[in-house]
Amino acid sequence: MTRIVRFHQHGGPEVLRIEEVDLPPPGQDEVQIRVKALGLNRAEALLRAGSYIETPVLPSGLGLEAAGVIETIGEGVTGLSPGDAVSVIPPQSMVRWPAYGELVTFPAGLIVKHPPSLDWGTAAAIWMPYLTAYGALIEIAKLGGQDFVVITAASSSVGLAAIQIANRVGATAIAVTRTSAKRQALLDPGAAYVVVLEEEELAERLGQIAGPQGVRVVFDPIAGPIFEPLTASMSSGGILIEYGGLSREPTPFPLPAVLGKTLTLHGYLVHEITGNPEKLEGAKAFILQGLEDGTLRPIIDRTFPFDQIVEAHCYLESNEQFGKIVMTV
Structure with missing residues (x-):
């Protein structure tokens, strides 16, 4: 069993719940990540509130950005191994591939080995x-x-x-x-x-x-x-x-x-970028080079523990933050 965040009805931050679920193993071309940190995005608040471009079937998970350690790889996965420190390119559907959880599953094509100089919170704050x-x-x-x-x-x-x-x-x-x-x-x-x-x-x-x-x-x-x-x-x-x-x-x-x-x-x-493999590779190269040479540096405003997901979403909607809100798991 693993803990994930879900909501059973649309509404404010208070509808978010931490629940235990039995997560199936990764399928073909998938990896499972033991999450260390999550990046919060306004899109997640919109999905929760029922005003996002995607309409979930309830109950629904959510979340677009995560960083952690690969725990298991599915069949067909190459270039990635259990124990790799990675971060996640935001999927086109966070309903299909939700990031808010202690253990999460993503397509291997969305996984990036992040620079070892980055801490978990910074790695979770990059891609979106x-x-x-x-x-x-x-x-x-x-x-x-x-x-x-x-x-x-x-x-x-x-x-x-x-x-x-x-x-x-x-x-x-x-x-x-x-x-x-x-x-x-x-x-x-x-x-x-x-x-x-x-x-x-x-x-x-x-x-x-x-x-x-x-x-x-x-x-x-x-x-x-x-x-x-x-x-x-x-x-x-x-x-x-x-x-x-x-x-x-x-x-x-x-x-x-x-x-x-x-x-x-x-x-x-x-x-437009994440759905185009050629453009995505160009973007990844630009961003990773910028992280390496120091011209790009995520600015983290505040970090919340996983158990304070409701408080983190309240802060997300306050418009008081300067930069990224991160949750540690």
Whole structure:
């Protein structure tokens, strides 16, 4: 028997339960991992609440990121062995492959031997933020050294990963945040500029920073009214990559800016990378090299023990964190 996290009804963090189940052995091309740490993601809160892109059959497990030690390998698995220290590429379905558990099963193709210099918490905090940011900025936007890139929700784990990736390729990262409380903390990991929404008019400030050329790339998980000032600040031929919808307000379509500047609006899921073996290999190489040379470094805000899953999800939804929330198992 092993302990896993499940929910039997949709709702707030309180619906999460730790239960004992009898986990079957790994099947063909699968591995089982004895989990040491888990990375938390907002997608997991959305699944739990019943508002995610995936609809689970209840009761359902959840979770996208884990790090630990391979305990058992299934038939057909090569290049991996029991005892290997590994981390997990987020699966396309966390309902099919849930990560919240003491012992979990994943396809061998999603398993990465992580650098031995990483501790368990850091290893569990890598793949979702860095794959998400890499796919948007490098694969889709082709971000380069002459570019200004606006990163909203910049204090999230994905936002911080995007700042680091922008710096790695020589681009100028402009972090957008709600209050001035996190200004210095955003400058420290490499934001060239920080725009505080409560204190500054967004379009005006972005115009001051980027000048007449405007901002070529916008990376946004918020949507809502922010769309209009963002597109107003963009350069001709610019691209706005939308990977979320955190705003509860309507999102106006900025038709004059889109037409006048021939802008591209790209709805984006990390599955564009994880579902494409060639792109995934390129992303893994970029990220692992960045971890090795120190240009990429996950920022962990707070760590919870496995038994405090409800408290960890409450904190996840507080929007107070700076970086990644991790659970130790």
